[in-house]
Amino acid sequence: MSVLEPTVIVEPLEGYNAVRMAWQRRVDVGDIEAAFREVLRLLDDAEAPVHFVIDIASNPSFPLLTTIQGVLSGPFAHPALGECLVIGASDMAHVFARTLDRMSVRKPVRWFASAEYALDYLRHLQYRETLAG
DSSP: OOSSSOSEEEEEOTTSSEEEEEEOSBOOHHHHHHHHHHHHHHHHHOSSOEEEEEEOTTOOBOOHHHHHHHHHHTGGGOTTEEEEEEEOOSHHHHHHHHHHHHHOSSSOEEEESSHHHHHHHHHHHHHHHHHHO
């Protein structure tokens, strides 16, 4: 992990049953591993499904295979995972989301060009969950 600010930040999304993983432009591989451990900790502590928002809008340079392996062996394998949303307008973000979607057996991976669209979708999910529960 970086000595300075982490290059991959994990934080609960205030007002949503969701966790956001935000990527800086340049990413340290150690930070990727630490971020996935933190997401798993949050999922372990969850009492209800938690939606996973992967924010790569900064168009980061990251190791695709390491990242996909981290998602599939970590959050995607966790029973508390809700839906997975990928934010990013770049071609790489779209490829990342499509690759995850093809490899996921649990739920579709949804891709959004902006955080605004992803948050609109999260509000919709929250509304549906409120009606169902």
